[in-house]
Each structure stands twice: as C-alpha cells, then as structure tokens.
Amino acid sequence: MSVGTLFKHLAPFLACLGLLVVWQAASLVLHNDSFPTAIEAIRAIPSILGDKEALFNFAASLRRMAIGFGAAVVVSIPLGLLMGRSRHVASFFNPLLMVIYPVPKAALMPIIMMWLGVGDVAKTLVIFLGVSLPVIYHSFEGAKAVEEKMLWSGAAMGLSSLQRMIRIVLPAALPDILTGCRTGLVLALITMITSEMIARQSGAGNILFNALDMGQYDTVFAMIVVVGAMGIVFDALFEALRTRLVRWSEPPFEIPLSFS
Amino acid sequence: MSVIRSRSDLEAEAAPALRRTVAMIEIDRVSQVFQTSTRQDHLALSDISLTVNDGAFVSILGPSGCGKSTLLYIVGGFVQPTRGTARVKGKAITGPGPDRGPVFQEFALFPWKSVLGNVMYGPRQQGVTYSEADAQSRALIEMVGLKGFEDFYPKELSGGMKQRVALARTLAYHPEVLLMDEPFGALDAHTRTRLQNDLLEIWERDRKTVLFVTHSVDEAVFLSDRVVVMTRSPGRIRQIIDIDLPRPRRRTELLLDPHYQKYVVDIERMFDDAGERELRP
Amino acid sequence: MNARPLISDLVLGLAPLALLAALWQALVSFGGVPVTLLPPPGQVFGRMLQQLLTLSFQQEIAATIFRLFAGFSIAVILGVSLGLAAAASPPINAVVRPIVRVLAPLPKVALYPALLLLVGFGHESKIVLVAADALFPILLSTYYGASIVEQKLIWSAMAAGTPPREILFRVVLPAAAPSILTGCRIGLVISCIVVFLAEMIASTDGLGHLLVMAARTFHAVDMFVPLITISLLGLILNGLLEAARSYLLRGFPEV
Numbered sequence: 001m002s003v004g005t006l007f008k009h010l011a012p013f014l015a016c017l018g019l020l021v022v023w024q025a026a027s028l029v030l031h032n033d034s035f036p037t038a039i040e041a042i043r044a045i046p047s048i049l050g051d052k053e054a055l056f057n058f059a060a061s062l063r064r065m066a067i068g069f070g071a072a073v074v075v076s077i078p079l080g081l082l083m084g085r086s087r088h089v090a091s092f093f094n095p096l097l098m099v100i101y102p103v104p105k106a107a108l109m110p111i112i113m114m115w116l117g118v119g120d121v122a123k124t125l126v127i128f129l130g131v132s133l134p135v136i137y138h139s140f141e142g143a144k145a146v147e148e149k150m151l152w153s154g155a156a157m158g159l160s161s162l163q164r165m166i167r168i169v170l171p172a173a174l175p176d177i178l179t180g181c182r183t184g185l186v187l188a189l190i191t192m193i194t195s196e197m198i199a200r201q202s203g204a205g206n207i208l209f210n211a212l213d214m215g216q217y218d219t220v221f222a223m224i225v226v227v228g229a230m231g232i233v234f235d236a237l238f239e240a241l242r243t244r245l246v247r248w249s250e251p252p253f254e255i256p257l258s259f260s
Numbered sequence: 261m262s263v264i265r266s267r268s269d270l271e272a273e274a275a276p277a278l279r280r281t282v283a284m285i286e287i288d289r290v291s292q293v294f295q296t297s298t299r300q301d302h303l304a305l306s307d308i309s310l311t312v313n314d315g316a317f318v319s320i321l322g323p324s325g326c327g328k329s330t331l332l333y334i335v336g337g338f339v340q341p342t343r344g345t346a347r348v349k350g351k352a353i354t355g356p357g358p359d360r361g362p363v364f365q366e367f368a369l370f371p372w373k374s375v376l377g378n379v380m381y382g383p384r385q386q387g388v389t390y391s392e393a394d395a396q397s398r399a400l401i402e403m404v405g406l407k408g409f410e411d412f413y414p415k416e417l418s419g420g421m422k423q424r425v426a427l428a429r430t431l432a433y434h435p436e437v438l439l440m441d442e443p444f445g446a447l448d449a450h451t452r453t454r455l456q457n458d459l460l461e462i463w464e465r466d467r468k469t470v471l472f473v474t475h476s477v478d479e480a481v482f483l484s485d486r487v488v489v490m491t492r493s494p495g496r497i498r499q500i501i502d503i504d505l506p507r508p509r510r511r512t513e514l515l516l517d518p519h520y521q522k523y524v525v526d527i528e529r530m531f532d533d534a535g536e537r538e539l540r541p
Numbered sequence: 542m543n544a545r546p547l548i549s550d551l552v553l554g555l556a557p558l559a560l561l562a563a564l565w566q567a568l569v570s571f572g573g574v575p576v577t578l579l580p581p582p583g584q585v586f587g588r589m590l591q592q593l594l595t596l597s598f599q600q601e602i603a604a605t606i607f608r609l610f611a612g613f614s615i616a617v618i619l620g621v622s623l624g625l626a627a628a629a630s631p632p633i634n635a636v637v638r639p640i641v642r643v644l645a646p647l648p649k650v651a652l653y654p655a656l657l658l659l660v661g662f663g664h665e666s667k668i669v670l671v672a673a674d675a676l677f678p679i680l681l682s683t684y685y686g687a688s689i690v691e692q693k694l695i696w697s698a699m700a701a702g703t704p705p706r707e708i709l710f711r712v713v714l715p716a717a718a719p720s721i722l723t724g725c726r727i728g729l730v731i732s733c734i735v736v737f738l739a740e741m742i743a744s745t746d747g748l749g750h751l752l753v754m755a756a757r758t759f760h761a762v763d764m765f766v767p768l769i770t771i772s773l774l775g776l777i778l779n780g781l782l783e784a785a786r787s788y789l790l791r792g793f794p795e796v
Contacts, residue, residue: 007635011635011638011639011642012639012642012643014639015639015640015642015643016643018640019640019643019644032659035655035658035659096561098776099772099776101730101775103734103768103771103772103775104733104734104735104737104738104771106738106741107734107737107738107741107749107752107768107771108768110741110752110753110755110756110764111756111764111765111768113756114578114756114759114761114764115578115579147366147368149362149364149366149368150368150369150370152333152336152338152356152362152364152368153362153364153368153429153430155337155338155355155356155357156336156337156356156357156358156360156361156362156430156435157358157381157382157385157386157433158357158358158382158385158386158433159385168370171370171372172370172371172372174372186646186648189648190648190650193648193650193651194650194738194742197650197653197742198738198741198742198753208651208654209654212654212657212658217658220654220655220658221655223651224651224652224654224655227648227651228647228648228651228652231646231647231648231651232643232646232647234646235645235646236646246372247413248371248372248373248413248414248415249371249372249415
C-alpha cells in the first residue's frame with residue numbers, strides 16, 4: 001500500500017486525534033473551570049460505563065431507538081415506494097408530510113407526553129416519526145426514478161403488478177432507500193438524545209443534563225464524547241453494510257450525507 | 261421505383277423449412293393520441309393497418325417522432341391504442357406477456373443482478389428449475405458471445421455487451437415475437453454493425469417473428485424481409501417495401517450489391533422528397 | 542405526459558389537511574378527548590391570532606428568527622467557502638475531508654451542554670448550534686456541486702480569456718448553484734428544527750421556550766401555538782427560498 005492510500009485510510013483517525021488535540025489546547029488556553037481538557041473528559045468515561053445504572057439507562061435508550069427505527073423502516077419503505085409509483089397516493093400524502101417535515105419531532109415530546117404519559121411509548125413514537133420522514137422521502141425518490149422499461153421487461157416476462165413492485169421497484173430503489181435509512185439512523189440517535197434532554201426521565205440525554213446541573217463538567221464532556229462516538233460508529237457500520245448490499249449500483253448522484 | 265416482389269416469389273426462393281404463412285401480428289386501424297404537457301391532444305399514430313406473418317423480419321422505419329416506437333409498444337401491450345385493435349395469433353392484445361419479448365434501446369437490465377441472473381430471470385419466472393434455467397442461460401450467454409461474463413454486473417459492461425445480455429434475456433423465455441426498439445441506437449457504428457450481423461445469425465436459427473424499429477435506412481434494408489416506411493408525425497404508413505435479397509446476408513457482400521444499394525437509395529429519396537415538401541411553406 | 546390539470550392535484554393535496562383538521566375537530570367534539578389535552582383547532586388558531594398581536598409574543602418570535610437567521614447565514618458563508626475551497630484545492634481537500642467525515646454523523650446536539658457551559662444560555666449558544674448543524678449539508682452539497690462542474694465549461698471560459706483565479710467565482714460557483722441551493726434548503730429546515738429544539742432544552746426566551754413553559758403549567762393551547770408557529774415559519778421560509786431558487790436558476794435546465 002502506498003503512502004497515499006495509507007494516509008487516506010488513516011485520515012479519519014488522524015482527524016479525530018487532531019480535534020482532540022485542538023480541544024486540549026483550547027481548554028488549557030481558556031483555563032475555564034467549566035471547560036475541562038480532553039484528557040480529563042476521557043478519564044471520566046470509564047466511570048460512566050462502569051456505573052450499572054447508567055449502563056442500564058443506555059441500554060434502555062438504545063432499545064427504544066432500535067424499536068422506533070425498525071418500526072419506522074417497516075412502515076415507511078412500502079409507503080414511499082407506493083407514493084413513488086402512484087400519483088394518487090403521492091398527491092394524497094405529500095402535503096401531509098410537508099406539514100410534518102419542519103416540525104422537530106422531539107418538540108412533539110411534551111405534547112405526546114401529555115397524551116401518552118412518560119413511558120417508553122412516547123419516546124419510541126417520537127423516534128418513529130423522526131425516522132419515517134427521510135425514509136419515506138428517499139424511498140419515494142428512488143421508486144420514482146425506476147426506469148419504466150425495466151418494469152416493462154418484467155411485465156413481458158409475466159410478472160404481476162405486485163411482483164413488479166417487490167422484485168423490481170424495491171431492489172432498483174434500494175440504494176436510495178438505504179441512503180434514507182442512513183439519514184434515519186442519524187436522526188434516530190439525535191431524536192433519542194434530544195427527547196431525553198427535553199423530557200428528563202432516563203437515558204443518555206438525561207445523564208448529560210443531570211451532570212450539567214450537578215456541576216460534574218468532566219462527566220458532561222465525557223458523555224458528549226461517548227454519544228459522539230456512538231453516532232460515528234453507527235454511521236460507519238451502516239455505511240459499510242450499505243455498500244455491501246448495493247455493490248452493483250453506480251455511485252449515487254445525489255447530495256452525499258458525508259464523504260463515504 | 262422500388263423492386264416489389266410478391267410474397268410467394270420470396271417464399272419460393274427461401275431457405276428450406278419456411279413453413280408458415282400464418283398472420284402472427286395483425287394491426288387494424290390503430291390510432292394513438294397522447295396528451296401533451298400543455299394539455300393539447302397530439303396524434304402520434306394515424307390509422308395504421310399492418311399484418312406481419314410468422315417468421316418475418318419486419319422493420320418499421322421512420323424519422324424521430326413518427327410514432328414507430330409507440331406502435332411497437334402497442335404490440336407489446338405496454339400501451340393501449342386509443343382506437344383500433346392489435347392482435348397476436350388472432351387474440352386481442354390486452355397487456356404484456358412472454359409471447360412478445362421486448363429489447364429496448366436503453367437495455368433496461370436489472371442492475372442488481374449479474375448477467376446470468378438477468379438471463380435466468382424469465383425462465384425462472386416461468387417455473388423452470390434452477391439447474392435447468394442455469395444451463396439454458398449459460399448456453400444463451402455463450403450464443404450471444406459473452407461466455408466468461410456470466411458473473412459480471414451490468415455496470416461493468418460496455419453498451420454493446422449490455423445489449424447482448426438484453427437480447428439473451430429476452431430470448432431466454434422463448435417469445436414467439438421479438439419486439440426490438442432501436443436496439444442498436446445507443447451504440448457506436450462499429451459495435452452496431454457487429455451486433456447486426458450477430459442478430460441475423462441468431463435469428464436464422466429459428467426464424468422468430470421480429471418487429472424492428474429503426475431510423476436507419478441501411479439497417480432496415482440489411483436486416484429485414486419487409487420495410488414499413490412511416491411518415492413524420494402524425495405517423496402513417498407511407499409504403500411497405502418487400503426486400504428481396506437472399507439470405508444469409510453478409511454485410512460486406514451486401515454493401516457492394518446493386519440491388520441493396522437501389523433499395524437504400526430509393527427509400528432515402530422517399531425521405532428527401534417528403535422532407536423538401538415539408539420545408540416548403 | 543404530465544397532463545393532469547393542476548387543480549385536481551391541488552384539491553387532492555388539500556384533502557388530507559382538511560381531513561386532518563376535521564379529524565382534530567371530531568376528536569374534540571365526539572372523541573371524548575378532554576379539552577385540556579387536545580384543544581379544538583378553532584381555539585388554538587384563535588389563541589394564535591391573539592398572540593400574534595401581542596408584543597411579547599412578537600418579541601419571542603423575533604428572538605427565534607434572529608437566532609435562526611444568524612446561524613443559517615454563518616452556515617451558508619462557511620459552508621460555501623469551505624466547499625468551494627475543498628473542491629478547488631487538493632491540499633485543503635485532504636484536510637477538510639477527514640474532519641467532515643468524522644464530524645458529520647456526530648449528533649451536534651450532544652455538544653449543546655458544552656456550548657451552554659462555554660457561552661451561556663443566551664443567543665450565542667443557539668446560534669452556534671444552528672450553524673454547526675446546518676453547516677454540513679451546505680458544505681457537502683457545495684463540494685459536490687463544484688466537483689462535478691463540466692470541464693468543458695471551464696475550458697470555454699479560459700479560452701475566452703478569464704484568468705484562472707476568477708474561474709472559481711465566475712464559472713464554478715454559478716454552475717454549482719443548483720446543488721448549493723438544494724443544500725441550503727436542507728440547511729434551512731435543519732436550522733428551523735435546531736433552533737426550536739435548542740430553545741426547548743435550555744433557554745430564557747424564544748418559541749421553543751414558550752412551549753416548554755406552557756407544558757410546565759399544563760396549558761395545552763399555549764403548547765400548540767408555538768409549535769404551529771414554527772411549522773408555519775418553516776413553510777414560509779421554505780417557500781421564499783424556493784422562489785429565490787427559481788429566480789436564480791431560471792436559465793438552468795429543469796432539475
């Protein structure tokens with residue numbers, strides 16, 4: 001492997017390291033009590049992870065995220081595909097979705113909590129709503145873009161309407177669908193954290209703000225690092241999965257979510 | 261003007277095993293109206309009547325926008341005619357089916373399947389067992405000249421190769437009629453001539469009925485038994501010309517053949533005259 | 542091929558909204574849902590109109606809008622500049638790319654507590670968060686748009702005498718405009734969402750803050766008002782941006 005390619009692979013790690021160095025330097029320079037150095041924050045991580053209760057909280061958060069994400073994907077993909085292939089379905093749902101789009105789903109937390117109480121259902125519902133939108137949108141766009149002639153070829157081979165939907169539209173739109181899922185995954189994490197910050201009950205967001213209230217600034221920053229790491233890891237894992245699943249596709253000609 | 265021979269003369273000269281004079285495709289007074297984006301009615305095809313016999317290679321030739329592809333799509337069952345009927349083997353066409361296999365200019369291959377996967381698709385759909393479909397498909401892939409590429413994905417193939425796969429994929433489910441929509445239009449001249457030769461070679465083996473849409477005069481004359489010349493939009497049949505050139509046809513021989521040249525020149529003159537008339541106010 | 546009259550599409554489009562409003566009303570009137578949990582739409586919109594006329598509410602809206610715009614503008618300026626720079630210069634690209642790759646998937650909202658610690662509960666923390674969240678889509682779409690500019694366009698300009706340093710602004714930037722504007726639209730929506738959320742989590746004023754206050758005092762109507770306000774705000778801003786986009790891109794082929 002040449003130096004160039006080696007650098008390319010290591011670059012993200014170097015970037016992380018660089019950011020941590022900048023953090024360290026900045027905190028030393030600013031010399032602010034509420035701004036611990038990177039090293040201090042990192043040292044606080046093991047104590048968080050070691051705390052049984054905190055881990056339990058984390059697990060609960062992740063479970064909610066998984067259920068919300070899973071349910072959203074199962075509902076949104078068929079809906080998006082149908083919208084993509086049927087103008088009637090699209091015209092019906094489009095305005096509804098456009099109204100819901102700019103509303104921060106986590107902002108619905110207080111209202112939903114008012115209706116459904118403070119349990120898991122409310123939090124999972126919010127995550128479900130947050131993930132649904134990008135998945136519907138991307139499935140819609142992907143389905144719309146499927147070449148008509150491919151469907152005709154399938155029809156000539158004897159495929160029924162439903163078969164064409166499942167065996168042609170779905171795989172053909174898969175690259176777009178998975179991009180939507182990637183966005184959805186990021187949103188699931190964000191919605192989870194924010195809803196926990198707003199409706200303080202349990203979970204990572206709650207731990208963060210509790211530490212803030214109690215002046216445990218090391219913990220605050222440590223949690224930030226942990227949550228940040230979760231986001232990066234999830235995204236990297238999903239992207240690896242995505243490229244494997246759609247190895248056959250041309251590189252996507254749309255706004256990338258990040259450099260992949 | 262053009263050398264029009266009767267069908268029986270052709271048949272007398274034809275290669276052995278030419279059995280059928282059954283009308284395979286009957287198009288009866290078909291018209292097609294489309295709505296444009298400005299909500300006006302556009303007459304794409306006007307009162308087309310045409311009979312294609314079993315085993316005939318028929319080209320539909322015309323300038324862009326004359327509705328020739330639309331006619332093909334009507335026979336394929338992808339588009340319903342506004343007026344008139346189309347039948348295949350006596351039965352009215354209500355939708356697409358494996359008896360009429362399309363080959364499109366844009367290839368329309370399934371990008372998530374390999375070459376082999378694409379070709380096996382039709383047979384598997386018809387219920388053929390995996391191993392049988394696999395064997396048949398590999399034979400077909402070899403016949404179109406792509407042996408060794410079975411596991412490649414469409415995105416890794418050149419245009420000419422993709423079109424070979426498309427042809428193999430359609431042949432795999434044994435349609436009685438081949439509907440080819442300017443299949444070589446997206447390819448460079450060299451690849452085009454190679455594929456024309458290969459297509460004829462493959463066609464000679466079982467002589468399916470072929471409806472071949474093109475805007476290239478020499479392609480139409482080279483490949484077909486009959487050329488249906490269409491007018492500009494709204495598309496009507498200007499003339500049907502029987503091409504009485506012996507088969508098998510070799511391009512290099514044919515290019516020097518005065519009969520071939522006369523067909524091409526006569527048809528091109530037809531377009532020139534029409535074009536002149538249209539340009540004059 | 543798209544021959545349907547626009548009117549039937551519009552009617553079909555309004556149908557679900559009307560249906561939603563009707564459902565809302567029905568739930569209140571017949572569904573046995575207590576008014577304290579779900580106030581009827583009439584009451585909510587009435588209150589909203591009432592609020593819009595009061596100065597204090599207007600000040601809250603102003604605070605939210607100010608933070609939104611400030612954050613969004615910073616994101617646009619930074620995003621477009623960095624995106625163009627990264628597309629134009631390989632060394633800058635080599636530095637920016639890995640950093641973006643690491644930071645983009647990170648939930649920026651996790652940084653919010655840190656921001657609160659560093660700059661307090663006022664405008665600055667919200668503005669920085671908005672800018673941080675809106676930055677990445679704009680940067681990425683600018684980079685993408687700039688890097689796919691057709692080489693032939695640049696060559697034509699050079700042949701016509703454009704000096705190399707002007708190429709970036711006179712050819713690449715306009716050619717990348719469709720992509721940039723799409724990124725800006727995404728960034729704008731994100732800005733609306735983030736500013737509201739940030740105000741909900743920790744703030745002394747703003748629409749998000751109003752919602753949380755109403756929640757704490759169990760005033761259902763006052764909870765819906767800021768929510769609907771921010772949605773409408775988002776729709777209006779989106780519409781304005783679309784109009785600007787149509788105008789700026791009027792020469793471009795349909796995209």
